[in-house]
Amino acid sequence: MNPAVSLPVDGGFLRPLIEPDVNQAYVDGLNDPHVNRFLDSVKSSLQTIQSASDFVAADRASSTSVLWGVWVDGHANHVGTVRLHGIEHRHGTAHIGVCIFDRQYWGRGLGSAAIAAATRWAFExxxxxxxxxxxxxxxxxxxxxxxxxxxxxxxxxxGKYLLEGEPTTVKVFAARRQKAIGA
Ligand SMILES: CC(C)(COP(=O)(O)OP(=O)(O)OC[C@H]1O[C@@H](n2cnc3c(N)ncnc32)[C@H](O)[C@@H]1OP(=O)(O)O)[C@@H](O)C(=O)NCCC(=O)NCCS
Structure with missing residues (x-):
């Protein structure tokens, strides 16, 4: 899905990614073991400009996902992504994933701001x-x-999923739309 929507976050904004946004810094970030340690599919094969472009294109063509880039003010390229996927209108549900692949932007509130903005958009x-x-x-x-x-x-x-070969616990978090009727 490629909605023409830019969402403000504190100190930056989200905008749906398009193929020309894919660059070497994005690919290098995805291949950084500190970044991808918990990202199963990202680390399952070496990411390249081609694989990242294919991912962006597939997402744009999909009716069940939206992939935003996360931009910070004053920085030309995006520094992270947030993605809604598995959108299911019958139940009104979706999954969300986030990755600030440029580690210099960790710990500045960007990850939580990107999650909150994408979640609000999905609800509204x-x-x-x-x-x-x-x-x-x-x-x-x-x-x-x-x-x-x-x-x-x-x-x-x-115990269902493996992390570095060992069964581990996955913790599931959810945000629910605050609405009295039909929520
Ligand atoms: C997870 C991730 C998105 C967090 O993004 P971020 O911008 O660094 O997070 P924020 O600055 O918004 O911080 C959110 C909270 O996490 C805490 N936090 C951030 N880094 C932390 C760390 N290394 N250890 C413990 N807590 C940490 C912050 O203090 C903050 O806590 P608070 O809100 O209770 O004060 C980022 O680390 C990342 O992209 N990691 C790699 C990819 C990944 O693992 N994605 C998630 C897959 S489920």
Whole structure:
């Protein structure tokens, strides 16, 4: 999905990614083991300009996902992404993932701001009612970012997924639209 919408966040904005946004810094960030430690599919193969462009193109063509780039003021290229996927209108649900791939921007509130902006848009524009994210138990930054963005822990999945070859717990967080009727 490629909605013509730019969403402001404190100190920057989100805008749906298009293929010309793919650059070497984005690809290098995705291949950085500190960045992709908890990103299963990203680290499953070496990312390239081609693979990242294919991902952006597939997302634009998909009716069930939106991939935004995260821009900070004064920086020409995006420094992260936030993605709604698995959008399901029947139940009003979707999944969300976030990655600030430029590590110099970690810890500045950008991850939680990007999550909050994309979530608000999903509630208002798509009228979804439940957005969820899974975070490996060891990914404390991710869990705190979701909590700061207004998500609440809903359940754990113990032992189903492997992290670095070992069964671990995935913690699931959800944001629910605050609406009395039909929520
Ligand atoms: C997870 C990620 C998006 C967080 O983004 P960020 O911009 O650094 O996060 P924020 O600055 O918004 O911080 C959110 C919270 O996490 C905390 N936090 C940030 N980095 C942390 C760290 N390394 N360890 C513990 N807490 C951390 C912040 O203090 C803040 O907590 P608070 O709101 O309770 O004060 C970012 O680290 C990232 O892209 N990691 C790699 C990809 C990834 O793991 N994505 C998530 C997959 S589920």
């Amino acid at each position: 524009a798509l009228e979804l009612r439940w957005i969820e994210a899974g975070a490996y138990e060891a990914n404390v930054a991710s869990q705190r970012a979701f909590l700061s963005a207004g998500y609440a822990w809903v359940f754990d999945i113990p």
